[in-house]
Amino acid sequence: MTIGTGPSKLIEASGLGKVYMRGNEEVIALRDGHLSVSQGEFIVIIGPSGGGKSTLLHLLGGIDRPTQGELHVNGVDLVAASDAALTRFRRDNIGFVFQFYNLLPSLNALDNVILPLLARGLGWKASRQLGSAMLEQVGLAHRQKHTPGQLSGGEQQRVAIARAMVLEPCVILADEPTGDLDSASAKSIIALMLDLNQRLGVTCIVATHNLDLLKVAGRAYQLVDGLLNMLPAG
């Protein structure tokens, strides 16, 4: 079953499956997943822990490879791509946001944000200017020199979003972005992601337990025991 329609498909996945080996035992993390996503959509995936949400995001982001099926993101065949090609794909197309922010503790907010720019080979000065502008967009212009340890959870997640957005990716993949935040911070992060989605047209795919996100999602899916199903609108 193919879910989703639209004129230009950013993500095309069909028959997507992922099987892990745990010792001698096969663990099916995802089975026969079909997904079609257009540019600018805001998609939410809910489901219990261990249901396969992170696995799906890792596959869509080129962090991991499917064991079956076909997967194209922004025209790149992620099944056939080499490791080096996957690295370039991630750098140029994907912004990742994680539950625990995954900021480098030794670097301040600005340094964390400019990492993808340096990975792409941008100069030091230009990187810092772009990074500074991005931090301003997420409301942290005054916290640039602060290290993650000096920032609140909500602020750290804003830095992580700035880092994900700084290269203007076509897709933001967010894995439980509000999972480690209090409700006020969670609402502010959701608002920020929606704003970036609507203002900049970036496609967002968010895996979450937070049902509040269903209210703002363009489309929503449930992923249970490796099976991906679209939830009815509303």
Place this chain on the structure above:
Amino acid sequence: MLAVGYFTFRDLLHDRWRSLLTIISLAVIVVGYLLLTSLAQALVTLSRQAQVTNNLLILAADTIDPMDSSIDEGVLQTAMEIAPDQIQLAFPILFRHLTIDGQLMQVRSVALEEMSTSLALTLVQGNWPGGPRQVVVSEGAAELASWKIGSTVNIYGTDFQVTGLVRTEENAFGCVWMTYTEGQHLFGTSRGFQVGYLSLVPLADPESVRARLLADPRISAAYSVYLEHAFTNSYNQSNSNLLALSGLMVLISLLVVTFGIYNATSLSLTERSLEIGLLQVIGFTLNKLRSFLLVRTLVLTLTAYSLGWLISLVFINHQRLHASVDLIFRALRLTPFSSLLGLGLAVIFAFLGVWLATRRLTGLNPLTGSD
């Protein structure tokens, strides 16, 4: 490059305690390597083989230390009578171990003219003894006791003046040489002399001369006859065990510096596998990550090596200046070759540690490390 240097600095500074511990652990490895190689070189120096000569030594039977030997004057004449065609010269040597200026030394007394001829001492500085209460000392002795030309040396309660420094290939122990007459004045004549030195004619076969001497009961009843180099080697404990030990030490020191550095580097990267994974997810290629990790590792390794080298230098110099009878410590040297070899190996194996540790990341999920 600016970015790599900046992030390396921030990273090392942020984890300053872990960085410090890494540097200390690497420095300990470096000190271990440098001390082991120095010790191995010292063993080689001390166990240097005496040159093969065709001279013979007579000592009292069953003595291991020449100092315990006591020989009558008539023995040398007897030896000359047994092989007159083979022995061109025979002379006595007085031999003692004494503590002089706090250092264990050998004191040898021999006729002045034999020092530079039969015994092949080379005068490297100053003059041969030219009058009473004068001695020459070996370079090793001068270094041990900080003696110079003109220094006064108290031996057995009598002051002597150092007139020259001599070099001998025989051994590295500290040795003081005085004339036979001075030795007799100092030690008396009641114990006779300790070593009879038989200089053979150029084409003589020392083994057959030795056999002829031992076949005569006047010699074999109370004395032993040795080939000079064999006895010297035996006395210096310069045997294959010492050389094998020094070889083993070099091997161990190389293993210490190579696997030690490799292991420390590899472990420090394994501890950071999640951060490395995150950087891969963000888009850093393996080569870019390697360049950052190599710079970081190089900074740690070079700092640790400098620290370890400095500690070794201070320790070795302290031992050379202050160790007393432990001659092995006196012979320790920190040579440019071993220092540079260690540095080269440390850098190579640090790089290898980074390269292999990052190579393991290829094909894995950067975040979970699973394949």
